[in-house]
Amino acid sequence: MTQPVAISFQHSDAEALASAQGRIALLAEPGVTLAPLARRLDKLTRGAISRAVASEAFGALKAGEGMDLGFPAGLAADAVQILRLPRKATPEQARKAGASVGKALSGQGTLVLAEAHPLAAEIAFGLAMRAYDFTPHKTAPAKPVGAVTLMVNAPEEVASAARAGAAVVEGVFFTRDLVNEPANVLTTDDFAARLAAMQELGLEVEILEEDDLRKLGMGALLGVGMGSESPSKVVVMQWKGGPREEAPFALVGKGVVFDTGGISIKPAAGMEDMTMDMGGAAVVAGVMRTLALRGAKANVVGLVGLVENMPDGRAQRPGDVVRSMKGDTIEVINTDAEGRLVLADVMWYAQERFKPKGMIDLATLTGAIIIALGHENTGVFSNDDALCDALLKAARAEGEGAWRMPMGDAYDAKLKSRIADMMNVGGRDGGAITAAQFLARFVKPEVPWCHLDIAGTALLKSDSTLAPKGATGWGVMALDRLIRDRFEAK
Incomplete structure (x- = not known):
């Protein structure tokens, strides 16, 4: 059976951002102050995050959609994915945001900054659902997806909330x-x-x-x-x-x-x-x-x-x-x-x-x-x-x-x-x-x-x-x- 991607839930860690490999995904909304880790990431990239969030392109996105900053200066990551998701999003929008991450998983790993978002478990669900690829009859090695880490303020609570979704x-x-x-x-x-x-x-x-x-x-x-x-x-x-x-x-x-x-x-x-x-x-x-x-x-x-x-x-x-x-x-x-x-x-x-x-x-x-x-x-x-x-x-x-x-x-x-x-x-x-x-x-x-x-x-x-x-x-x-x-x- 195709195994779902393994997702771990960890406490928010600002020191891990600069050295994170692969991709980093974060949540944002135009006109709303960035969450603490996202602000730290913005500082490391010399304001590239805040400029992207204020752009017309980001403002045109629907809830759950995202945009990439490729090879951002100041980071070891290959890309930063900025997802438009308000705190009062619907579960469907949160799953869509997670799916946007799941579709673009990196072989070097993916770090998702969900922080205090109330629908972090739904983000994880959408990510896992979209990270599916049926490959048993292909001779080429399957594309690696790497480790996925959700940084949240209450990892035990989010992991518990995500457990039923993992069974689904x-x-x-x-x-x-x-x-x-x-x-x-x-x-x-x-x-x-x-x-x-x-x-x-x-x-x-x-x-x-x-x-x-x-x-x-x-x-x-x-x-x-x-x-x-x-x-x-x-x-x-x-x-x-x-x-x-x-x-x-x-x-x-x-x-x-x-x-x-x-x-x-x-x-x-x-x-x-x-x-x-x-x-x-x-x-x-x-x-x-x-x-x-x-x-x-x-x-x-x-x-x-x-x-x-x-x-x-x-x-x-x-x-x-x-x-x-x-x-x-x-x-x-x-x-x-x-x-x-x-x-x-x-x-x-x-x-x-x-x-x-x-x-x-x-x-x-x-x-x-x-x-x-x-x-x-x-x-x-x-x-x-x-x-x-x-x-x-x-x-x-x-x-x-x-x-x-x-x-x-x-x-x-x-x-x-x-x-x-x-x-x-x-x-x-x-x-x-x-x-x-x-x-x-x-x-x-x-x-x-x-x-x-x-x-x-x-x-x-x-x-x-x-x-x-x-x-x-x-x-x-x-x-x-x-x-x-x-x-x-x-």
């Missing part, structure tokens, strides 16, 4: 690594093994193999993987941090390790991106890792369906009819609408076995959600206003875009089949909504449920504030916040 960062990195891995490496066997290894963190992990799934009647899930050499699996991860008698909250993830579309094969252009079609399962895994690392006081079960959708002589065909674990029959109109077949069986199994107090599923489910919302927001569908509102609130608090989408009987009617209980698709119009309507048929009426379509947010072609281009880890922060705020014993 590790969960996000675990998710990103899974989504970034090529499919010849991250097979269903390899994916399951990585999840089983989390038993050392205190999770209970169980792997259901194809024979187990057949006995359970998971015909919808098994049909998806019939054309692959990789065996289909369901992995169950339990975190028992709450009262023994309390029902768990369930997270369910789609884990299609590669999606060719099956017999309804996708166009060649862009198919390489379908290594990310297990993004929902990766987020579930990252959340479970975070909960274990921070010792969450809640009962949560994470279930992922791991399959590969390939075309061969045994592959599922358009027009086939499969029977789900619930007992409903499904006419497979399009084998490229496979994720909902996987989720249908895993969601039903989660409810039958664990009787959860609520359930959220995550999937890179439809291209239609990208047409509707682009890459800025995950599509949210729900049968329960309270759970949905809590999820949206958590996503807003963590700066992860999410938008509620409609559902209704008129959409549901589009799934009617002539020969089975339902079809697996309902046409191009409203495609993300009809996919959610399909999943809703496998949710028991008494179970509060949200469906998150992360097709547009799981992997990006350009950098975002907290991640380089590639896998984002969207959802780990929001779901961890939801569980912390709504389900943990206080």
Whole structure:
């Protein structure tokens, strides 16, 4: 797993500035007196810091953005990075400032002068989140990032405040690594093994193999993987941090390790991106890792369906009819609408076995959600206003875009089949909504449920504030916040 950069917290030390190697980052705001260490740095650079802060270029920056002074006179450092961040900044702005530092880490080390800023822990979080690089398949040595030191007035307090964030960062990195891995490496066997290894963190992990799934009647899930050499699996991860008698909250993830579309094969252009079609399962895994690392006081079960959708002589065909674990029959109109077949069986199994107090599923489910919302927001569908509102609130608090989408009987009617209980698709119009309507048929009426379509947010072609281009880890922060705020014993 990609390891987050190590960050140490130390008392402010004016004597260390002149000899600091690599980069130095400091916080400033036009018209506001510099903090003590920043004033010391300004003196060492003969007023270069104060002149930069008073410049039009610095004044044009938004909160969290920064500018560099290259090879500043009077210092051993290669550069001084000046970040615009007021004391009354929002957590999102503080994380953005940290990310500006994380993006430019130096191999000789980085010294961040956070001093008495009340959001120093959020600065550290943003720095760690952005300092990610997926390099295991590159032969060139990874770019060194060096040691990172935050100088603050109360290092023990800031380190304590940053501890929960460090667990989230590790969960996000675990998710990103899974989504970034090529499919010849991250097979269903390899994916399951990585999840089983989390038993050392205190999770209970169980792997259901194809024979187990057949006995359970998971015909919808098994049909998806019939054309692959990789065996289909369901992995169950339990975190028992709450009262023994309390029902768990369930997270369910789609884990299609590669999606060719099956017999309804996708166009060649862009198919390489379908290594990310297990993004929902990766987020579930990252959340479970975070909960274990921070010792969450809640009962949560994470279930992922791991399959590969390939075309061969045994592959599922358009027009086939499969029977789900619930007992409903499904006419497979399009084998490229496979994720909902996987989720249908895993969601039903989660409810039958664990009787959860609520359930959220995550999937890179439809291209239609990208047409509707682009890459800025995950599509949210729900049968329960309270759970949905809590999820949206958590996503807003963590700066992860999410938008509620409609559902209704008129959409549901589009799934009617002539020969089975339902079809697996309902046409191009409203495609993300009809996919959610399909999943809703496998949710028991008494179970509060949200469906998150992360097709547009799981992997990006350009950098975002907290991640380089590639896998984002969207959802780990929001779901961890939801569980912390709504389900943990206080």
